[in-house]
Each structure stands twice: as structure tokens, then as C-alpha cells.
Amino acid sequence: MIKLIKRVSLTSAIMAFAFMIVQVISDLYLPNLTSNIINDGVAKGDIDYIWSTGIVMLGFSLLSIVAAVGNTYYATKESQKLGQKLRSDVYRKVEQSSIKTFDKYGTASLITRTTNDINQVALVTQMTLRLMINAPITLLGASFLAYQKDAELTRVFLVVIPIMITVIGVIMYLAVPLFKSMQEKTDRLNLVFRENLTGVRVVRAFNKTKYEEKRFDEANLDFTTTAIKVNTIVSSMMPIMTLIMSGTTVAITWFGAQYISEMQLEVGNLIAFITYAMQILFSFMMFAMLFVMIPRGEASAKRINEVLEEEDYILDPEQPETLTTKGKDATLVFKNVDYRYAGAEKRTLEDVNFEVRSGQTVAIIGGTGSGKTTLVNLIPRLYDIEAGEIMINGHNIASVTQKNLREVIGFVPQKAVLFTGTIRENIKYGNKEATDEEIWQALTTAQAREFVESLPDGLDSHVEQGGGNFSGGQKQRLAIARALVKKSDIFVFDDSFSALDFKTDANLRQALKEDLTQGILVIVAQRVSTVIDADTILVLDEGKVVGQGTHEELLASNETYQEIVSSQLREEDLA
Structure with a gap:
């Protein structure tokens, strides 16, 4: 007192x-x-x-x-x-x-x-x-x-x-x-x-x-x-x-x-x-x-x-390096990364290794609780790793400030979050300098332009708290557009296509591939159809990477991935 x-x-x-x-x-x-x-x-x-x-x-x-x-x-x-x-x-x-x-x-x-x-x-x-x-x-x-x-x-x-x-x-x-x-x-x-x-x-x-x-x-x-x-x-x-x-x-x-x-x-x-x-x-x-x-x-x-007086668990370095956007030369590297939640006996992630460059897509798939969301949360340093290194554009993310790090990352969380205001204000949350033309382009890529144009007020349409006046799929597409307007080196989509139908999902992935030729895409997904075209697919099981490769390579050699594919095929057949 x-x-x-x-x-x-x-x-x-x-x-x-x-x-x-x-x-x-x-x-x-x-x-x-x-x-x-x-x-x-x-x-x-x-x-x-x-x-x-x-x-x-x-x-x-x-x-x-x-x-x-x-x-x-x-x-x-x-x-x-x-x-x-x-x-x-x-x-x-x-x-x-x-x-x-x-x-x-x-x-x-x-x-x-x-x-x-x-x-x-x-x-x-x-x-x-x-x-x-x-x-x-x-x-x-x-x-x-x-x-x-x-x-x-x-x-x-x-x-x-x-x-x-x-x-x-x-x-x-x-x-x-x-x-x-x-x-x-x-x-x-x-x-x-x-x-x-x-x-x-x-x-x-x-x-x-x-x-x-x-x-x-x-x-x-x-x-x-x-x-x-x-x-x-x-x-x-x-x-x-x-x-x-x-x-x-x-x-x-x-x-x-x-x-x-x-x-x-x-x-x-x-x-x-x-x-x-x-x-x-x-x-x-x-x-x-x-x-x-x-x-x-x-x-x-x-x-x-x-x-x-709560301890700052994630600290900026005293003499930070400067992380700049690299465009076509951007890289994301995980080297022997381990992570454990506070108080947990077992590691949530163990010995994760992969590398991805500009224009490539790395997709992460696995069962519930396998560590997919935890892995992508480490990229913008929402949590600090226990061991190993995460490198972006040649810099260890621990050697730059959190603000600087997040400037080069466009992030779409698992739960799409919208704020009270207008659609324009929500999209500009990703880039306050964005023009209407850039906003419409981001909405087009995110497959959201059609439904936004159908609204009486267009970009000025009201967004209720939490986006309650939009469907789950609409909220996800607006959240994706907000990340895209940022024009980052790395775009992280944490199961952000889950509320989309298969056709919209396919159109969105195609648009991302065409428009983000220099960006690195990190996609977490449950559907095989969402990750099938990725350059690299990481298969997680209990925090470990048990498979890494293209869809064809994993389908031919990885038992865990085969089980995921076969289970989804059976569900589709039943449907």
C-alpha cells in the first residue's frame, strides 16, 4: 500500500x-x-x-x-x-x-x-x-x-x-x-x-x-x-x-x-x-x-x-540487433528447438528442426495435443523456447526486440478475433497506413471481398464485439485479410481455415500461392486437403516431428501421416 x-x-x-x-x-x-x-x-x-x-x-x-x-x-x-x-x-x-x-x-x-x-x-x-x-x-x-x-x-x-x-x-x-x-x-x-x-x-x-x-x-x-x-x-x-x-x-x-x-x-x-x-x-x-x-x-x-511486479518472462536484449524484411531472401529456421510449459514434467515440443525460404509453404499437421499451436506461437515469441534456436532472416529471434520481430510476421491465431468498430478499422489493425486499394486486395486474396461488397456499408460496415455479427468463416477470412495487408516476410495461419468450406479453402490457398510469391507461409491445419500442396509438411506426434517431406513422400513412407490421411478419407466416404 x-x-x-x-x-x-x-x-x-x-x-x-x-x-x-x-x-x-x-x-x-x-x-x-x-x-x-x-x-x-x-x-x-x-x-x-x-x-x-x-x-x-x-x-x-x-x-x-x-x-x-x-x-x-x-x-x-x-x-x-x-x-x-x-x-x-x-x-x-x-x-x-x-x-x-x-x-x-x-x-x-x-x-x-x-x-x-x-x-x-x-x-x-x-x-x-x-x-x-x-x-x-x-x-x-x-x-x-x-x-x-x-x-x-x-x-x-x-x-x-x-x-x-x-x-x-x-x-x-x-x-x-x-x-x-x-x-x-x-x-x-x-x-x-x-x-x-x-x-x-x-x-x-x-x-x-x-x-x-x-x-x-x-x-x-x-x-x-x-x-x-x-x-x-x-x-x-x-x-x-x-x-x-x-x-x-x-x-x-x-x-x-x-x-x-x-x-x-x-x-x-x-x-x-x-x-x-x-x-x-x-x-x-x-x-x-x-x-x-x-x-x-x-x-x-x-x-x-x-x-x-510480475516478472517479465520474455525480455528484450540490452543491445538488440535489427531485423529487416528480406523479401525474396527471407528465411525461417528451427534448430533443435525444445519447449516446456511452466510446471510441466514433459516437454511439449522436442528437438524440432526445419528450414523454409521465401515462396515456400511449411504445413504442420498432427493429432490433437501434438504441439502444433505451441510451435507456431514460438515464431512471434509469444513463449520463449527452452533450448535450441529460432532464426528469422539470419537473426536469432531472442537477439531482436519483440516489437521488431513482430513487424515482419503476419499472424492469424486459432480463434479469429475482431474488435468493435468497422471492417476498415479491423483490417488497418494490421497496417494503419493501408489504402483502400490495399485493403480490397487483401480481402480479395482472403476470399472475403464478395461478402464485404454485399454489405450495405462495405468497408464501413459495423463490427460488433468479437465479430458477433459475422459467421465463423467470415471472421476467419477478415482475420486473414488483416494479416495479409501487413505485407510481412512470414505469415502464420494457426488452423485459420477450419471454418471454411473445401471450395473456399482451395481458392484461398491458390490465391495465397499466387499473391505471396516472396512470403513464407506457415500453416497449421487439421485437413489433409489444406496441407497437400505445401512444400514441406511437418507431422507432429506428442511434440516430436515424426515425419517431414511432401505429401507424396509422407504418404509413401510415414505411418502417422498415412493414418491421418486414411481416417479423413473414410470420413469423406461416409459423408
């Missing part, structure tokens, strides 16, 4: 502190003026003194209001600026982090940390700049002035204060662990809700609406039960404190009346003492609020710092 609060501007903190000092001094001086009015004005019938002192009281009251507004302004301003900085920092950190970070925390938790947790830290910061200054100064000042008014009456605090400290301690002991658990339950609630939103089609297709409603209700009830419990505990503080304060007022009035009857205390001094006593008790209540909120903010701050 302290690490995050250090980000607050020192100037604003000083201004908040200065305004609060003025407010506290004004508030502490007012009871003394009240005492003077009663003792020297009302008791003596001095109307002029009452008016003059009343005007002074009004001035101090206005000064207190102005100071309170000033303190609130700077406290709010800095707490919200801190929230803004943290949201930006967490967002940039997540955007620049490796895929391992997403795998470690999960999307739902990252969203919660960026919103709910940062809001908690901002709230605690605001309270700190207000109450952390107000409470101790008011406590010390009111205690000193109360003692000045009557030293004997201050003995009441010897009983009251230990009781308040005990109450605050018990409430903290019960509430703080619940506040911490609420953050985890918020993660769980967000996770379930997000899964239901993203998987709504699957939920309805399998008639699992009631099941998912039950799962959400359980997470919701768990969160609600904890929230009710912790808020009930915290809310009990106010009536208990009010009871203590009322009892304190009764005790002070009782003893004070006796002192007045014995001529040991003036009435005005008793009124001022009661006011100072309330200020002292309110200070303890402010401390209690802080002690309840700070642990909650601390829990949130810890979760934010976990993300901000």
Missing part, C-alpha cells in the same frame, strides 16, 4: 495537509468561543460581547468550511489521479506481459484488479489524506483543550477510551479477513459471469442454462453472504460508538453538574468540555474507519503490486 501511495504528488499532499490543519484549528477553537459567550456574555448579560464573539465564530465556521472543501478537493484529486495512473500502469503491464501472465492470473482476475482493486486503493488514499491527518491532530488538540477546561473531568476518558479501543480491535479482528476474502470472491463472481457471457451459445445449445444459473447463484450467494456479514460487523461500530458517546456525555454532565453546584466549574466550560469530548471520540471513530479500510486497501494493493 505504501508503495502505491508514494505515487501521490507531494505538493498536493502538502496542500491537503495545510487545509486540514486550518480546518482542525478552526473546529477546535469554536468550543472555546462558545464557552466564552456563555461565561462572559450570557452569564453577565453582555449583548455586545455575544454579538462580537458570535461574528468571530461565524468567521471561523466559514474558514472551516473553505478549508474542508480545499482538503476534499486535493484529497479527491490525488486519489483519482492515483487510480488513473494505476489503471494505465496495470493495463500497459498486462499488454506487454507474456502469455504466461494471462495463464497465471486469468482474465477475470486481471479485470478485477484493474477495476475493483484500484478503486479500493483510490478510496483508501482519499480517506488517508483526509482522516489520517484530521484524526490525530483533532485527538491531541481536543485532549489538550479539554484538560485545560477541567483536569478532573478528563478522568472519564480513562474508562471510555480503553472500551473504544477494545471495540475497534474486535471489529477489525472479525472484519479484516472477510474484506480480504471478498476480493477473491469478486474474482470468482467475475469469472463465472464472464464464462457465461462468452459461452452463451454453448450454454443454450446444451440446455445448460439452469446449470449455469445455479453456478452463478452459488458464486453470487457466496459473495453476498460474505458482504452482508462483513458490512453487518462494520455497521455495528456506529451504534456501539454512539452508545459509548452518549454514555460519556451523560457521565460528563453528571460529574460536571456536581462541580458546577460546588462552584468548581463554569457552565460554559462544561459545554466546551462536552464538545471536546465528542471530538476526541469522533477521532477514535475516524481511526476505526481507517483501520477497517486500510487492510482492505492493503489486500487490493497487494494484488495490484503482484501484477505490476
